[in-house]
Amino acid sequence: MALTQFVVNGLLVGALFAAVAVGFALIWGVVGIINLAHGELLMLGGYVTYWLVAFSGGSGGGSIWVALATVPVALAALYAVGYLLQRLLVTHVADADLFLTLLVTFGVSIVLQQLAIQAWSATPRSVGAGFADPSIVIAGVFIPKIKLIAFFGAIALTLLLWGYLRTTRRGRAIRAVAQNPEAARLVGIDVAHTRAVTFGLSAAIAGGTGSFVAMILSVQPQMGLAYTLKSFVIVVFGGLGSIPGALVGGLLLGSVEELTAGFVGSQWTLAVSFSLLVVLLLVKPSGLFGRSVEEGEG
């Protein structure tokens, strides 16, 4: 029983990790950027939802539908942020060493963090939306409804992105740029624009996930790093540029963390996930899905 409960808890948050990591993997795979500011984009998305709900007059327990209605706004807002970030800044290091992208995006992350503190203070905030009867109980396993909504929301975001990349013209262009930017340029693809769109999509999905995080947990200016680091683990696990890999990786990471908290001790959760990051890089650099991280660099 306990086991099932821990796994369910893990899957419920794991879907959010997965949605964050999908965007992280996309940028890494297509633009060649390790975006250390990815978690900050999630944070911004969370604040979009928080403030919209607060201004509509219900931060203390507003309707869940109002909160859900803010998700598209967060997606759109963060798409714009991501597109501009790539166009104005990241494009200058897109072809540089992967390591330099770590530095630049770290710089972006601390700037965003402190601007958020200046603008909204460090007080943790959360959207008080909820249900009168908050959980579904199946055979003694508790499933909070709001988390279930966030779970499906995050999965939906992930699948939408996957479908977009598979079926649309722009999606095919993105994949072409990921595989070979030079060849893509030769066949007439606007590489700079495509990369900016990719960054925008990645930021949007992070922002949308942030909305759900604001609903089920809380948002705070300093929250980003934890999500960025989890994305690292998931992408290294799932393989670079693989959306199914990131999805499975996210669900697994969530489960591993909750199982650790449940059976071993919650103090070891992060030690376990970060050890996984190092060990996976060493023993299985290709990830379980998709291209190896080594190949992805080129």
Add this chain to the structure above:
Amino acid sequence: MRTDTSRRKFLAATGLTGVTALTGMGTAAAQGNTITLGGSMSLSGDNADLGQLYRDSYELTIQRINEAGGVEAGDGTTYELEMILRDDETDASKSRAIYQELIDREGVDYLLGPYSSTVTLPASAVAARNQRPMVEGGGASPEIFSQGNEWIFGLLPTADKYPLSSIEMAMAQDSPPESAALLAESDTFSQSSAKGARQKLNEEGVNIAVDQTFPTETSDLSTLLGRVRSSNADILILAAHQKHAVILAKQMEAQNVDVDMAMATVGSLTSSFKDQTGANGDYVYGPSSWAINATFEDSVFGSTGEFVSAVESEYGYQPDYHNAAGAAVIQTFQRAFQQVSSLGPTNVRNAIRDIQFTTAYGNVAFGDNGVIDKDMLVYQWQPQAGGQAGGTTQTQNGTATNGTQNGTATQGGGGGAGGSGGASRKVIVWPESVQQRQPIYPMPNWSER
């Protein structure tokens, strides 16, 4: 920073802006006699929300003292107070250099402590080495005061005391708890609190069914709460900060955790806690070193009630014990200056040792280790039936009670929230001598709310 000369100019300019802009007190004393208090505070970083409360209190208190003519020191001169407050980003590696800079470059002799134990520790070492007295209202780890440091004075009860009064309260109830769950964040302060709780629970013969530490980064407590639920613990103690207090209150219902008492050492008494948790925040307990409805006399503000209204009118929020402790930090120095025959770090330090006075915060006097002798009160969020109050039991003073009600009203209005949570009030439920209402113990089960 193109050339050396421009850098030197830059540094020189820094010195100037450092004093005038950061103090917030444009007018120097007419006679030019000023005493500078200096310190660092968490103005950004993890604890920026609480750091702001101290800054507000420091500024307000100094402003009031200066408006009333300044400090008439024991040497016969009247001084204006001036403050230099730097930002340590809640980073323990910054505080050392900041305090050293204040002492050497700004010539500060009297130090205001930073917020949080980890930042205070290195700062207190600088104070000791340079023999400058430091009074602080934001570092509660017992380790700060167990180093034999004779230059540090703390206005908060030490961290290990935070959970004690809540446990005492539970033990005094008709059906005292037999087992407890203890969830602690992995930081100095929370670990000290957890240690205090553990010791107390063992003394009282309460079984600790769940004893878990979680990393600061943890944002979801579902699994831990599931363990609490299946352990059937009677009371739940969370040793952590506001972020986790909010999550706890929000997730207890979803995880159907029914305990007789749920308390958080920090962060469950702020208005933003209640705004975000709504009705789920009801019945949650929290400790405070300060009773907002107390009737202590205060030489700067008049009384506790007047201090509360001063903060409310100046900053638009209801003060909590951080504010009161912050004001008491400044007043401790003010008193010490009044008592010494000639100013100087050592004289002032000696005066602080023997000091005894009351402020809005309460009686101020320090033990041999430099810590104020104070116990925690226990507050609880109690839903109000009709919204009309006044029926408080055993309140000391009617005016003070009104202050509390005004405060609650302001807090409901601030942020435009708290609406659906119903009109809940934060009331003192322990110890009995000052309690406003009986604790609602056990907390009602979720199914009955």
Add this chain to the structure above:
Amino acid sequence: MSGESAKATGSRSSLARVLSALSDRAWLLLGLLVAVGAMLPTAGLSGFYLTVVVQMYIFAVLALSWDLVGGQTGYPSFGNMAFFGFGAYTTAILLKDWGVAFFPAVLAAGPVAVVFALVIGLAVLRLRGGYFAIATLGVLLVSVQLSRNFEFTGGASGKILFDIPPENTFYYVFLAILAVEAAVALYLTRTRFGYVLNAIRDDEGRATAMGVNTTYYKTAAWMLSALFTGWVGGAWGAFNTFVDPQTAYNLGWNVELITMALIGGAGTVAGPILGAFGLTLAIFVVDTVFPGWQLVALGLVIIATVLLLPDGIVGTLEERAAAMEYYEMGGEAAADSSAAAADETPGSSDPDVGDPEVSDS
């Protein structure tokens, strides 16, 4: 890096002449600057200013150590603060729990970090580029978590060390660590060891093909980096009077030290030291003038460094000198731009900070 320009003959631009003269007399300069540094406390340096200079030394060691693997060998570690933390904890535990005296406790910090480096290095040095960076970041993050959870490290509360030597002792300890490291780095860059490291950076496959045991060399560089980082961490732990996971593995410093090496010029000896001195001072100024905005300023500096100065100040100077060689008849234009370039070097002629102003060959 500037070997060609230094050995070039014929008429020289003034910049190239200055650089090569400095480079030829690097040992003398290092000696002089260390001597000046050693005299500063007797000349009245104390209190806050001493703290600032000590902080400059600490970061110079961190940046230079990073550069041994990151700049010279091309393995950009993103987790060097792990060794700093190992050192800090070693000294703290020896001082507090084992009752070891100050100097042996600090001295032990280096070797302990080296042992960790050997074990970790054998694993992570198989990865390249960005993946090496991530793995080292992972090592750092795991270290934070383990130090928080173990009993012997004091858990989240860490170790408090109030009984420590006077400030001047620390000043000389940090100066000595920096001087020794600068000397070692200077020596190595002029020997086969240094050339092999640069060969690994430029093309590891080719270096291996030429019969070089690259694993041996890069592991050695990595351990050397850990040795000095560990020492400075050990001394810092006592200096700070307090070691806890958050501070000892300071994630902010982890990036600052890399930025310093890059600003100054990765792959040189003078660059990381100058970068550390300059940025440390700048951080102190920003902390004082713009409380609440430091991270914005730091973030912008980091971004600007990578975008505008990818080769760092020393690297850019060398390139400019080489370019001027090429246009040796450039006359006034060359002289002007060399003057402008010299101005860009922060603290290059600032005697009271004791820059070991040396350039590699």
